[in-house]
Amino acid sequence: MRASRCCRRHARRCPPSAPSSEPDGAAKADLFTRVREILSPDGRFVLADVILPDDPADAVTSLTPGFDKPSSVAEQLAWLAAAGFDARVRWSHRDLAVIVGEAVYLRDR
Numbered sequence: 001m002r003a004s005r006c007c008r009r010h011a012r013r014c015p016p017s018a019p020s021s022e023p024d025g026a027a028k029a030d031l032f033t034r035v036r037e038i039l040s041p042d043g044r045f046v047l048a049d050v051i052l053p054d055d056p057a058d059a060v061t062s063l064t065p066g067f068d069k070p071s072s073v074a075e076q077l078a079w080l081a082a083a084g085f086d087a088r089v090r091w092s093h094r095d096l097a098v099i100v101g102e103a104v105y106l107r108d109r
Contacts, residue, residue, distance in 0.1 A: 046098065046100050047099045049096075050063065051096065061094075087099055
């Protein structure tokens with residue numbers, strides 16, 4: 001519930017990085033940093049996304065060319081860590097994942 005209030009309250013301050021398409025790697029890293037900057041010190045960021053699976057046979061979700069730009073779980077975890085999150089995969093199946101990032105105090109980084 002706390003995350004929902006935060007998302008609604010800060011939606012204007014943290015817009016999607018590209019309204020016409022899903023962000024690429026650099027834009028995702030920037031988005032994660034902007035989310036962390038407005039999140040409370042004990043906040044949580046939950047990301048549900050299409051990912052690049054380790055096994056190409058697991059890429060089963062229909063993607064929109066030029067719009068969907070999936071990244072690997074490892075890339076997303078690295079970007080989240082660089083942004084100030086302690087992130088872990090909470091669920092994954094084939095080419096879908098839910099990653100939860102707990103905010104790390106900025107002064108501890």
